[in-house]
Amino acid sequence: MASPADLAFLRQVSLFQDVPDADLADLFVHLKRHRLHRGQVLMREGDGGTEMFFIRVGEIVVSKNVKGRVDQVLARMGPGEFFGEMSLFDRLPRSATIQADSDGEIYGIDAESLDRFIEQSPRAAAVFFFRLVQVFIKRLRDSSDLVAEVTRWGLEATGLDVES
């Protein structure tokens, strides 16, 4: 049974901002709670898995391996943000590594629970997916910015002047 604090947490997640409380309460019972410890690896790039997670407390780091023990940081996420949705939908291995940057608490939802949510509350699901598309677009824009920034970094680090 979802408490008002639980509902407030879900409402904090952008995907659920326009979903009615009743639907959120139904969804909450299917979420699986996980405790996080700083430094804990939640998932590794290349792992299998079909769960997506919502952060309630704490911070995580999303990174992609570059070389040996070195990853490039792609993003940092905190309360109200979510990750892992790509493998939930395309069933492919995890595209990045997620590691906790602090102690915290996250909630996961698997494909089966999400399917149930869609069947039971199609209107809420429509709102959920609309929000999801918006987040995808933002992340795509962020990725483009990151590519540009990495290129800029490379030019500055090498001193290469391509304008002349």
Next chain:
Amino acid sequence: MTGTGGGRRSRLELLVRGSEGTGFEVREILSTVAYLRNRPQRIPDAEWELATLHAGPRRAPTFVLKSRRRDRYLQLSEPERFLWEQMDGRTSLQELGTAYVLRYGAFDFEVIPRLIRRLQQAELLTMRPVSRLREVLARNRANAAARAAEAALRAIERLTVSSRAAHDTFSQVYRYGAFLLFSPAAIVVLAIVTVLGARAAVGLWADSAEISAELGKHPIVAILLVKLFFWLTVISHQIVHALALVHYGRRVREFGFTMLHGFIPTFYADVTDIFMGSRRARIVAAVSGPLVHLFLAAFYFWVASLLGPGLLKGFLAASAVLQLQSLFVALYPFCFLEMDGYHILVDLIGLPTLNHEAARFVRHELWGRVRRRQRLTRHEWLYVAYVGLSTLSVAAFVLANVWLIVHAGSS
């Protein structure tokens, strides 16, 4: 990756795991820090060449660095040459900066990146003109007229004909007789023809009205013939430049025909390799081309003086005047154009980038210095003098032409 505002430096965020694979730390690496850790590596010693130019008003020698691999040239100051010598692939930029401070007691943070950019680009001296007009058209591609003009210019520029194998041809021409052009005999012949031409010109001056009257009977034909004939002699100017390179054991990198700025047909010789030669070689190579105009002018005057009245006499006299004008234009250094005389001037005063630096100084620094009542250094005075004289010369040229047109129109 983060950054803030103008002048920012990019940051790369890297997550580095502990050796046990559990803990990690995120390190932010500024692009500037990475830059300082670079260890620049110059090309193998066999692939570059360094020549010293004499000391100029800065009382410091300058150097010309040639990449044999790319066949490019780069002018280096003494500190830049020092930095170049340190670029052995083992010295980081941070260490280079330290070495620079220890040697010169001061550190201009822009010196090293600027040099590296130049070394990376290696876009050095070229005889192929870069058209400002093309730049303007490229900036205004939204305009249909600009696009059309650009397309037309592109089509015209396809008329460019060049040969990178010209050196062998010029070497053969030199071997089979052209070497005489650089002998004392050639100087004597030039002196004799010049004296004959000068005497003839004085004689022709008395008949100038008669000569111009002959030309005036067929003005269009006369102008076209004189211009066409002159244009054909431009190739001899460039050929002599190229032969001078062969004479001094340097390479003619390219010879050809192009449309200067997209619409002026001209021949050209790429004589950049002469910068690896001695100062005498550079000056002789620069002077030899314009002297062709002196020779032709004197020769035309002399032949014209031997002829009776008629179109041919007028044609030769007009051609001789045009050749003298060309001699003047080629040798006169103060006109913002980097012609032969300009190259001789900069070689003599030891400021190979005089035109560029003078324009930059006057445009961006001079007025501030004047307002602050700061004294100018010796070479800054040279910049001011160069820009002043060039401005006056161009103004005088324009006024003279306006006067000529108005005078001709009124008469």
